[in-house]
Amino acid sequence: MNAPWKPGSAGNRDPFAAFICDEAALDVLRPVVIELGWQSEKCAKGGLRNAIQSLSVAASPNILMVDLSESGDPLNDINALAEVCEPGTVVIAVGQVNDVRLYRDLLGSGIHDYLLKPLSAGQLRESLTQAQAVFSSPKANDPNAAKRHISTAVVGTRGGVGSSTLATSLAWLFSTDHKMPTALLDLDVHFGTGALALDLEPGRGLTDAIDNPSRIDGLFIERAMIRANDNLAILSAEAPINSPLMTDGSAFVQLEEEFRQAFEMTMIDLPRNMLINFPHLLADVNVIVLATEMTLASARDTIRILSWLKSNAAHAHPVIVANKVQSGIMEISKADFEASIERKIDFSIPYDAKAAANAAKLGQTFVDANRSNKSSSVIRQVGDYILGSSDELAEDDKPEKKSLLGNFDLKSLLAKKQKKASVSAE
Numbered sequence: 001m002n003a004p005w006k007p008g009s010a011g012n013r014d015p016f017a018a019f020i021c022d023e024a025a026l027d028v029l030r031p032v033v034i035e036l037g038w039q040s041e042k043c044a045k046g047g048l049r050n051a052i053q054s055l056s057v058a059a060s061p062n063i064l065m066v067d068l069s070e071s072g073d074p075l076n077d078i079n080a081l082a083e084v085c086e087p088g089t090v091v092i093a094v095g096q097v098n099d100v101r102l103y104r105d106l107l108g109s110g111i112h113d114y115l116l117k118p119l120s121a122g123q124l125r126e127s128l129t130q131a132q133a134v135f136s137s138p139k140a141n142d143p144n145a146a147k148r149h150i151s152t153a154v155v156g157t158r159g160g161v162g163s164s165t166l167a168t169s170l171a172w173l174f175s176t177d178h179k180m181p182t183a184l185l186d187l188d189v190h191f192g193t194g195a196l197a198l199d200l201e202p203g204r205g206l207t208d209a210i211d212n213p214s215r216i217d218g219l220f221i222e223r224a225m226i227r228a229n230d231n232l233a234i235l236s237a238e239a240p241i242n243s244p245l246m247t248d249g250s251a252f253v254q255l256e257e258e259f260r261q262a263f264e265m266t267m268i269d270l271p272r273n274m275l276i277n278f279p280h281l282l283a284d285v286n287v288i289v290l291a292t293e294m295t296l297a298s299a300r301d302t303i304r305i306l307s308w309l310k311s312n313a314a315h316a317h318p319v320i321v322a323n324k325v326q327s328g329i330m331e332i333s334k335a336d337f338e339a340s341i342e343r344k345i346d347f348s349i350p351y352d353a354k355a356a357a358n359a360a361k362l363g364q365t366f367v368d369a370n371r372s373n374k375s376s377s378v379i380r381q382v383g384d385y386i387l388g389s390s391d392e393l394a395e396d397d398k399p400e401k402k403s404l405l406g407n408f409d410l411k412s413l414l415a416k417k418q419k420k421a422s423v424s425a426e
């Protein structure tokens with residue numbers, strides 16, 4: 001199934017859900033579901049339409065059973081389901097039409113199995129056990145998994161917090177350790193350091209794209225992008241600082257679209273001002289890495305950006321990454337920072353000036369130049385988390401679902417800060 005992938009969602013996904021049209025079938029299904037250790041409440045009365053409605057607003061289950069009995073055009077409706085169902089979900093269809101052609105067509109459209117009504121407990125048990133095995137098996141041969149694209153934007157809550165360091169490092173990791181074809185789009189058009197970090201000339205690719213959005217197609221990006229390694233291509237600019245950015249942002253959206261076709265990962269180095277000027281840039285972004293420092297100003301702007309994201313890009317999954325963390329001498333402590341932003345910091349990257357200088361000297365990304373230091377290992381965890389393959393975030397470290405608006409008590413934070421001046425910051 002091919003709806004936008006929701007990061008780290010493996011942990012939030014229900015193991016099973018069913019939408020079945022009639023009570024008789026539900027009566028057979030429920031005991032089998034309980035036997036397999038799932039909740040019988042996940043067997044809902046309804047058909048394909050209810051499944052589509054429900055999955056368009058919630059995470060997809062690992063295994064989905066859906067009744068086609070009330071569908072006039074099952075194949076067409078299954079395609080609509082595919083639009084809202086996340087990759088990896090194993091779908092079992094149930095119906096009353098005994099037609100081998102329909103069965104074949106359904107399997108061809110990515111359905112795992114088709115069960116004919118009336119359902120029997122044995123048939124359900126067998127199909128669900130098989131579906132479980134398929135769900136847990138490696139997805140290397142799954143054409144849907146191969147097509148999956150993740151788009152990640154890195155935004156700094158303040159200048160200089162290390163968002164470009166993170167964007168280039170993550171792009172490097174995805175392209176090398178994870179062997180994913182990766183596009184790095186550096187939208188800091190005048191002052192970007194993406195190419196510099198990789199010891200490359202930025203070229204004119206991004207400038208040309210901005211000037212001529214209508215020319216952007218597969219061939220254009222192939223020519224305009226600079227290759228950093230077999231799997232990593234970068235599009236950036238070092239636009240003259242006497243020429244202001246003249247664009248309505250359509251070039252960027254077009255580029256994102258082309259990247260989605262040509263790569264498995266898009267990594268956008270997204271300066272804060274671009275977020276304000278071109279909010280639609282986030283329309284198809286799956287993950288937003290908010291890079292921050294442990295300062296009062298960063299806490300304030302983390303709150304503001306999180307709140308903005310909630311209203312303008314609620315579909316995107318924010319990950320808070322504190323960078324340059326130095327225990328003992330931070331402007332505000334981790335606890336105060338988290339209290340003020342009303343959620344946990346997901347990852348903390350230690351300050352390591354030597355490692356940063358080493359990367360600059362070698363003309364390599366931070367993680368490439370410093371393979372075994374602690375900061376790089378945290379950046380690697382961030383990458384794993386984005387790919388949804390990490391359990392790094394313990395359940396109680398998950399962001400709290402509270403309102404971000406209005407509760408930032410700057411004064412109390414300052415008071416604490418002063419009190420703590422004599423004590424160590426953490």
Ligand SMILES: Nc1ncnc2c1ncn2[C@@H]1O[C@H](COP(=O)(O)OP(=O)(O)OP(=O)(O)O)[C@@H](O)[C@H]1O
Nearest residue numbers: 156159160161162163164165324350351352353356
């Ligand atoms: N964990 C770290 N420890 C020490 N230095 C770091 C760390 N992370 C980044 N730096 C350094 O901080 C400086 C700023 O980093 P970077 O350019 O990535 O920030 P930025 O948020 O992209 O800045 P800008 O707002 O200019 O875009 C760089 O010199 C970089 O090497």
Ligand SMILES: [Mg+2]
Nearest residue numbers: 163164188193
């Ligand atoms: Mg930058």
